[in-house]
Each structure stands twice: as C-alpha cells, then as structure tokens.
Amino acid sequence: MIDPTPTPEVAEGLGSGTDEPPADEPVMRLQDVAVAFSGRTAVRSVSFDVYPGEITALIGPSGSGKTTLLRALNRLHDTERSASVTGTILLGDTDVNADSTDPTLLRTRVGMVFQRPNPFPTMSIYENAVAGLRFNGVRKKALLDEAAESALIAAALWDSVRDRLKAHASTLSGGEQQRLCIARALAVEPEVLLMDEPTSALDPIATKRIEELIGELKHRVTIIIVTHNMQQAMRVSDRCAFLLMGEDKAGELIEVGPTARLFSEPSDPRTLDYVNGRFG
Amino acid sequence: MTTLNFDASTDPILERRRAIQNAAATSLGRRKISSRIAIGICWAFLAIAIVPLVAVIAYVVVKGLPAWNTDFFTQSTVPEGIPGGGVWNAIVGTAEIGFFATAVTVPIGLLCGLTLAESDGNIAAAVRFTADVMTGMPSITIGIFGYIAIVKTTGKYSGLAGAFAIGFIMLPVIMRAGETAIRGVPRDLSEAALALGARRATIAHRVLVPAALPGITTGVLLAVARGLGETAPLLLTIFGNQYLQWNPTKPMEALPLVIYNNSSQPYANLLQIAWGAALLLMVVVLVLSVGSRVLAVVLQRERR
Numbered sequence: 001m002i003d004p005t006p007t008p009e010v011a012e013g014l015g016s017g018t019d020e021p022p023a024d025e026p027v028m029r030l031q032d033v034a035v036a037f038s039g040r041t042a043v044r045s046v047s048f049d050v051y052p053g054e055i056t057a058l059i060g061p062s063g064s065g066k067t068t069l070l071r072a073l074n075r076l077h078d079t080e081r082s083a084s085v086t087g088t089i090l091l092g093d094t095d096v097n098a099d100s101t102d103p104t105l106l107r108t109r110v111g112m113v114f115q116r117p118n119p120f121p122t123m124s125i126y127e128n129a130v131a132g133l134r135f136n137g138v139r140k141k142a143l144l145d146e147a148a149e150s151a152l153i154a155a156a157l158w159d160s161v162r163d164r165l166k167a168h169a170s171t172l173s174g175g176e177q178q179r180l181c182i183a184r185a186l187a188v189e190p191e192v193l194l195m196d197e198p199t200s201a202l203d204p205i206a207t208k209r210i211e212e213l214i215g216e217l218k219h220r221v222t223i224i225i226v227t228h229n230m231q232q233a234m235r236v237s238d239r240c241a242f243l244l245m246g247e248d249k250a251g252e253l254i255e256v257g258p259t260a261r262l263f264s265e266p267s268d269p270r271t272l273d274y275v276n277g278r279f280g
Numbered sequence: 281m282t283t284l285n286f287d288a289s290t291d292p293i294l295e296r297r298r299a300i301q302n303a304a305a306t307s308l309g310r311r312k313i314s315s316r317i318a319i320g321i322c323w324a325f326l327a328i329a330i331v332p333l334v335a336v337i338a339y340v341v342v343k344g345l346p347a348w349n350t351d352f353f354t355q356s357t358v359p360e361g362i363p364g365g366g367v368w369n370a371i372v373g374t375a376e377i378g379f380f381a382t383a384v385t386v387p388i389g390l391l392c393g394l395t396l397a398e399s400d401g402n403i404a405a406a407v408r409f410t411a412d413v414m415t416g417m418p419s420i421t422i423g424i425f426g427y428i429a430i431v432k433t434t435g436k437y438s439g440l441a442g443a444f445a446i447g448f449i450m451l452p453v454i455m456r457a458g459e460t461a462i463r464g465v466p467r468d469l470s471e472a473a474l475a476l477g478a479r480r481a482t483i484a485h486r487v488l489v490p491a492a493l494p495g496i497t498t499g500v501l502l503a504v505a506r507g508l509g510e511t512a513p514l515l516l517t518i519f520g521n522q523y524l525q526w527n528p529t530k531p532m533e534a535l536p537l538v539i540y541n542n543s544s545q546p547y548a549n550l551l552q553i554a555w556g557a558a559l560l561l562m563v564v565v566l567v568l569s570v571g572s573r574v575l576a577v578v579l580q581r582e583r584r
Contacts, residue, residue: 102308104304104308104311105301105304105308108300108301108304109301133300133303136300136303136304136307137303137304137306137307137308137310138300138303138304139303140303143296143299143300143303146296147296147300150292150293150296188300189293189296189297189300189301191297220293
C-alpha cells in the first residue's frame with residue numbers, strides 16, 4: 001500500500017552511504033504535504049518519513065514553514081478557517097487528514113508541546129498532568145494516577161512535585177512548567193510528540209535539562225522537534241529536515257537525512273551554508 | 281497499527297496507551313453528543329437574543345419608513361390637530377446639541393483618560409470608580425442636574441443646557457474608552473521611548489495616542505451615539521420648541537423629544553412622525569457605530 005522507496009527528495013539526498021533508512025516501518029509518512037492560508041502557499045510539497053524511536057528535527061530560518069508544517073501533523077490548522085492542508089500524512093495506517101479520522105482521537109496519538117510553557121493556570125500540577133486523559137473520557141482513578149506518575153517521572157519532575165501535586169502549576173518555575181507541559185503531553189501516551197521550539201522561552205540551564213529529557217524520551221515516544229538553533233538540532237536529533245523559504249515566500253524542503261550526515265556533508269550547497277551559519 | 285519494537289521494560293507504556301486510546305474511542309460517541317448539545321444550546325440562546333433585536337429594528341423600519349418624505353426632513357413639527365409637519369427643527373436641535381456636547385467632552389474626556397491610563401494612585405482609582413458609577417447613573421438624574429446647574433441659574437431652558445446634560449452622559453464613556461485604548465498600547469513601546477530619553481508628555485503625544493487612535497475613535501463615536509439617543513436629560517433642559525431654532529441659547533427641539541412627545545398623542549400624523557424620528561435616530565446611531573468600526577479598521581490598516 002505504501003511505497004517503501006524513499007521519496008524523491010530523500011533519494012536526491014543519498015549522497016553518502018550513511019543515508020540508509022532504519023529497518024523499522026515509518027511511524028509517520030508525509031507525502032507531498034502542502035499548507036496554504038487563504039489560497040497562499042505557506043509550505044510546499046514536503047515529503048519525508050519519520051521513524052519510530054528517533055528524534056526528527058525540522059530546521060531552517062524564520063519563515064521557512066517549520067511550525068506551519070508541524071501543526072499540520074496533528075491537524076491544529078483545523079481551527080483556522082483560512083488554512084488548507086493538502087497531500088497525505090499517514091500515521092501508521094491512519095490518514096491524518098481523512099474525514100473519517102476524528103481529530104480529537106488523532107491528537108491523543110500525536111501530542112504537542114508549544115514554544116512557551118502553557119500549563120492550565122486554574123488547574124493543579126496533578127490536574128494538568130491528567131488533563132489530556134480527562135478530556136478524553138478516562139475516569140478510572142488508578143489509570144489517571146498511574147499515567148500522571150509515569151509521565152511526571154519521565155519528564156524529570158516527579159521528585160520535585162510529588163509532595164505538592166495539589167499546588168497550582170503557576171508555582172513552578174518556567175523550566176518546570178515546560179516539563180509539566182511535556183508530562184501533560186506524555187500522560188496520554190501518544191505515539192508521536194510534536195515539539196515547537198520547546199526551549200525558546202527558557203534560560204540555558206532549563207534548556208539543557210529539557211534537551212537531556214528529550215534524549216531520554218525517545219525510547220518512549222517518537223519526537224518531531226522544530227528548532228531554529230542548529231546546535232540544538234545537532235545535539236538532540238537523529239534525523240534532520242531542512243526547510244527554506246522559496247522565492248514566493250513558501251517554505252520548501254531542501255533535504256532530509258541523518259543529522260550527522262546533514263551537518264558534515266550535506267548534498268545541497270544551501271544546507272551547507274545554513275548549517276555553517278552563513279545565513280539565517 | 282504500527283508496532284514498536286522496544287524492549288520489555290516499556291511494555292506497561294504500550295499497555296497504558298492501549299487502555300487510554302480505548303477509553304478515548306469508546307467515550308467518543310458520548311463526548312460528541314454532549315459537545316453537539318452544548319453547542320446547540322449556545323446557538324439557541326444566540327437566537328433568543330437576536331430575535332427581539334431584529335424584531336425591534338424591523339418594526340421601526342416598517343413603521344418609520346412611510347414617514348420619510350420631503351416634508352419630514354424640511355418642515356418643523358406641528359401641534360396636534362394640524363396635518364403634515366416634519367422634524368427639521370429637531371434635526372437641527374439634535375445636531376447642535378451633539379456638536380456642543382462632543383466639542384467640550386472629547387478633549388476633557390480624552391485627557392482624563394490619558395491621565396487615568398498613566399496613573400495608578402488612589403485619586404485615579406477614585407476618579408475611575410466615579411466614572412463607572414456615572415456611566416450607570418439613571419439619565420433622569422443627569423437631567424435634574426442639568427436643570428439645577430444651568431436652567432435654574434440662567435433662568436431659561438436652552439440647547440446649551442441640553443448639551444451640558446448630554447455631555448455628562450458622554451464624558452465617563454469617553455474617559456474610560458480613552459483609558460482602555462491607551463492602556464492597550466504595549467508597554468514595550470513606551471519603554472522603548474523612555475529608553476530613548478523621551479519625557480512622559482512626549483511619549484503620550486508621539487507614541488501612546490497615535491497607537492491608541494483606532495480605539496479612541498471607536499470610543500468617541502460610540503459615546504456620541506449614546507448621547508444623541510438620550511431623552512431624559514433633554515426633557516428638563518431644552519424644553520422643546522415647535523419652531524426652527526438655530527440659536528442654542530434658546531429652547532430647542534430634539535429627535536428623542538419628538539419621539540417622546542408625539543408617541544403619546546392620539547393623532548395619526550404625529551405618531552407617524554414619531555416612528556419616522558425613531559427610525560432616523562436609529563440610522564444615525566447605526567451609522568456612527570458602523571462608522572466607528574470601519575474607521576478603526578482603516579486606521580489600523582494604514583499602519584501596515
């Protein structure tokens with residue numbers, strides 16, 4: 001059903017022998033994905049595969065459509081009337097954009113962490129952690145408790161909040177709030193976690209902790225992370241997709257490949273310029 | 281389903297994922313239904329709110345439109361028993377009263393609003409509170425105040441006394457609208473100006489007011505619309521006048537007064553004129569409200 005050969009963009013990128021895709025079936029496949037707002041293309045014809053247990057980074061300068069593309073993956077553009085997403089996004093066998101796919105069920109499988117920590121201000125730490133489960137009709141206390149504890153442990157927050165789970169989320173520091181948001185997303189046990197520049201509002205120490213956390217989480221969930229920080233992409237990701245703004249201001253995928261190869265011997269000269277900090 | 285080939289230690293996670301996804305899928309139908317019901321209730325209440333609004337507008341249009349003819353806009357009001365007549369004298373009165381009230385209250389109100397936006401002390405809080413109380417004050421009280429302050433002291437009813445009373449209706453609205461608009465300007469902007477060595481008055485003049493202009497314009501026009509529609513403050517101040525009167529120091533006629541006086545009359549032509557005046561007042565208020573919004577959008581767009 002799904003063509004296992006690499007997409008043309010990937011095939012072009014097969015410059016060195018290190019580009020063999022992993023043996024696993026991809027978790028997510030993007031085929032010719034485009035996003036337009038009021039008819040104006042914002043991201044054009046992006047195709048690549050996301051492999052389980054890997055961290056895929058979307059990199060590129062501002063305006064290259066990284067965040068726009070990321071938000072298409074769990075149908076967050078649904079709420080924007082002027083937005084239209086074309087092409088095919090497959091999550092396993094599920095067609096993400098199909099009418100028969102319920103967006104709320106999809107989002108339990110594809111979670112998201114945003115740029116700024118956004119814990120629900122009226123909820124306690126515990127209530128934040130289980131919010132996604134409650135939204136989805138999970139009522140069993142045992143399951144809620146188990147999921148909350150597991151997610152808070154995974155987000156490296158459990159030890160500091162276990163004694164004050166009833167405290168308001170606003171009592172946490174910025175870095176802790178972002179880890180709570182990660183825990184909140186993890187508690188639903190999604191298959192894919194989207195992260196939109198999750199450290200851009202944090203200081204270097206909090207950033208370092210989140211980056212370490214991301215590295216540990218990949219054994220639990222497949223991560224797609226948007227970052228404009230090349231060092232961060234190099235540090236945390238296994239695979240990188242490089243986007244660039246075309247002449248008509250629409251974002252395009254320039255190349256995709258294993259991070260080490262993309263940073264050492266990219267096949268496109270524009271990638272080389274970008275990763276070497278010559279623009280952007 | 282994608283199979284994830286992780287080691288056995290992650291099994292509880294897969295199990296929990298299955299439990300959560302099952303719970304979400306089995307409760308989906310119930311959640312969809314309750315969501316639809318809730319949204320349906322919202323729409324139903326919206327409909328309940330809209331029906332009387334639309335009904336009032338439609339009724340005034342249907343009843344008032346037949347009154348609109350050349351005489352209506354060129355002739356003055358007539359006493360009971362005499363056919364014909366118009367509201368030209370009331371249009372002149374309302375326009376003049378509106379003009380004087382606006383001319384005085386806009387500068388005062390906006391400067392007050394600017395001061396309030398820039399101060400957080402007890403005095404500012406007291407003024408703000410008073411303005412809020414005044415906004416909610418029964419308009420007949422304002423009318424009595426206008427009567428005592430102007431009519432009693434000058435010894436005569438006049439258009440200016442009416443403008444004075446209407447001004448007191450408009451003033452708190454303009455003050456708070458101006459304050460809200462100016463407070464809405466991002467703090468970054470005034471800090472950027474501060475950091476360049478600007479003084480507070482310069483910041484207000486060059487940065488705050490220009491940036492707040494769309495909001496200020498909307499607030500002022502809405503206040504004018506509010507003031508033009510008031511009846512009670514005019515009852516006790518301008519007295520009413522069947523003849524065309526351009527001199528604002530003399531008793532004048534006004535559209536709300538025509539509606540008020542004529543609607544209690546048993547004569548068909550007077551009732552007709554009351555409906556026509558009601559429609560005219562409604563159109564003026566509508567034009568001011570829509571105009572304020574359009575102007576705000578235009579001003580907003582100019583900066584891009």
